[in-house]
Amino acid sequence: MIVRSLVENRSIASNWQCAHGLSLYVETGMHRLLFDLGPGDSLINNSAEAGLDLADVDLVVLSHGHNDHGGGLGYFLEMNQHAPIFIRQHAFDHHYSLQPTGVQKDISLDNKLSGVHRFKIVDEILKLDEELLLFPTTLKTTKSPMKSNKNLFRMTEDGLKNDNFDHEQHLIVHIDHLDVLFSGCAHGGILNILEQAKLILGHYPHIVIGGFHLASTTGLKVIQTDIEALSKALIATNAKFYTCHCTGYDAYQLMKPLMKDQLDYFATGNLLLL
Numbered sequence: 001m002i003v004r005s006l007v008e009n010r011s012i013a014s015n016w017q018c019a020h021g022l023s024l025y026v027e028t029g030m031h032r033l034l035f036d037l038g039p040g041d042s043l044i045n046n047s048a049e050a051g052l053d054l055a056d057v058d059l060v061v062l063s064h065g066h067n068d069h070g071g072g073l074g075y076f077l078e079m080n081q082h083a084p085i086f087i088r089q090h091a092f093d094h095h096y097s098l099q100p101t102g103v104q105k106d107i108s109l110d111n112k113l114s115g116v117h118r119f120k121i122v123d124e125i126l127k128l129d130e131e132l133l134l135f136p137t138t139l140k141t142t143k144s145p146m147k148s149n150k151n152l153f154r155m156t157e158d159g160l161k162n163d164n165f166d167h168e169q170h171l172i173v174h175i176d177h178l179d180v181l182f183s184g185c186a187h188g189g190i191l192n193i194l195e196q197a198k199l200i201l202g203h204y205p206h207i208v209i210g211g212f213h214l215a216s217t218t219g220l221k222v223i224q225t226d227i228e229a230l231s232k233a234l235i236a237t238n239a240k241f242y243t244c245h246c247t248g249y250d251a252y253q254l255m256k257p258l259m260k261d262q263l264d265y266f267a268t269g270n271l272l273l274l
Contacts, residue, residue: 001175001274002027003209006046007038007072008244011268015049017042018268021068022184022211022245025052028175030131034060035171035182037072044075046268054079061134062109063184063210064168065091068245070109077116086120086134090167094155104153104160122169125200131175135196137168137188148213148222149187163187172197172205178274179203181239183210185246191233204237207274209266215248227251231258242266 007023021039025032025047034057037043047054057080062070070091092114096104126134152163170193171182181197183190190212198204212230214222231254234241241259243252244266252265266272 001029001173001178001180003180003272003274004050004052005244005266005268005270006034006050006052007036007042008266008268010244010249010265012270016269017045019068020245021071022063023069023072024182024209025050025057026173026182028131028173030129031059032057033132034076036061036063036069036184037076039068039071041072041075042268043072044079049269055081057083059083059128060085061169061171061182062087062091063170063182064088064137064165064187065093065095065109066107066185067109068107069184073113074110077113077118082118084118084120085116086122086126086169088136088167088169089121089123090154093167095163095167096153096155096160098151098153131173133172133174133200134169135172135200137165137170137193138196148215152187170197172200175274178207179205180207180209180274181205183208185211185213187213191230194234194237194239204239207240207242209242209244209272211244211246212251213246214251215246222251224254227254228258231255231263235259235262242272 004025006025007021009020011018019039019042022036023038023043024035094108097107099105122134153160154163165187168187173180241263
């Protein structure tokens with residue numbers, strides 16, 4: 001199994017374009033897939049840098065309906081004419097982020113693309129085949145998601161409401177003896193998502209790749225004691241974590257001394273062979 005970070009906030013070298021967002025290329029025995037598409041055309045440039053032909057991708061998973069994860073959708077559709085794109089029902093709803101200036105910034109996907117026939121709606125646990133399984137975020141758990149969600153909203157018939165992340169989903173890839181969990185931003189709370197994965201698998205995933213939503217473009221969103229508590233809980237799962245994007249590098253630097261070899265950063269250009 002190959003995992004390549006194609007778009008992330010940081011990069012391993014200047015020849016890789018970084019951007020605030022996420023796109024991961026995953027190659028298995030059966031699939032060449034993309035988990036998220038980044039915020040713009042960085043996906044196109046970095047795919048070429050990696051020697052990947054996006055026309056060979058056979059499926060796409062969009063983790064949620066924010067444009068830093070799906071803003072590259074239009075570019076991808078131009079490059080690939082056949083891959084199904086798995087999304088949740090509310091991925092194309094209008095989503096907003098409250099900025100420090102008090103402005104509600106539109107962070108939605110491009111609604112003009114919502115009618116594309118290749119979208120596959122997923123709103124429950126879906127086993128695609130012996131390798132791939134999708135499951136949705138649910139906030140109906142005993143563990144609370146991180147406080148960093150408080151500036152995220154969705155448009156409803158009654159106006160702006162706090163986002164309930166009914167547009168978020170996660171991917172489990174099963175290869176040989178490994179179960180690998182991919183989670184874009186973990187808006188539902190990485191601990192909640194891990195517990196959901198455990199219910200599905202009967203054990204925690206062996207490897208977890210994705211963001212923990214401890215930061216945003218406006219900086220660190222949680223206090224150090226929260227980060228320490230989260231680190232302790234993650235250590236207890238015995239999983240190996242590769243984090244990126246909305247975890248924030250500052251939070252990663254606080255977590256790394258606590259989690260040691262259980263945590264590494266996964267920047268644009270990084271390659272993981274499993």
